[in-house]
Amino acid sequence: MDDHILVDTDILIDVSRQENTAIKRLINEEKRSNLAISVITQMELIVGCRNKAELRILSSFLSRFTILLLNESISELGIALLKQYRLSHGLLIADCLIAATAVNYSIPLLTKN
Numbered sequence: 878m879d880d881h882i883l884v885d886t887d888i889l890i891d892v893s894r895q896e897n898t899a900i901k902r903l904i905n906e907e908k909r910s911n912l913a914i915s916v917i918t919q920m921e922l923i924v925g926c927r928n929k930a931e932l933r934i935l936s937s938f939l940s941r942f943t944i945l946l947l948n949e950s951i952s953e954l955g956i957a958l959l960k961q962y963r964l965s966h967g968l969l970i971a972d973c974l975i976a977a978t979a980v981n982y983s984i985p986l987l988t989k990n
Contacts, residue, residue, distance in 0.1 A: 881943065882910040883979045885988040886918040886971070890925070899989075906987060913943040915978040917971050951977045 884903070891899030906912065919939060926932040954977035955970075962968040979986040 880910050881913045881982070881984045882906055883913050883915065883945070883975070883982070883984050883986045884918070884942070885975060885986060886914075886921045887989045888987055889914070889918065889922060891989070893922075893925075902987075907941075911943060912941060913945050913982075913984065914939070915975045916944055916946050917974045917978070919944055921971060945978050945982060947974065947978070948981070951981045954980055 884906070888899050888903060892903055903912070922935055922939070923932065926935055951974065955974045958973040958977055959968060959970065962973070976986060
């Protein structure tokens with residue numbers, strides 16, 4: 878996937894909270910690259926919706942992103958990452974699947990840190 882960047886959930890949560898730093902960062906990245914998210918990020922954001930109106934707003938917002946689905950390679954790499962980093966770094970399932978998605982598609986991962 879040439880010229881894509883995978884946006885992590887934490888950036889999008891900050892955008893939804895109207896945090897200027899996150900908004901500016903996302904706008905700047907969108908000028909340079911096509912934005913993508915993992916289906917895991919999509920699911921995390923859906924879980925955060927409190928009603929149908931918020932779900933509609935989210936769906937409209939996410940239409941600007943390419944949604945990358947999980948596949949066998951991502952699943953296997955996610956398991957490997959979880960085995961390697963769960964105990965030492967507290968890696969969570971969603972985070973390892975998002976990271977594995979970035980590795981699988983050979984695209985950079987945009988995170989807060």
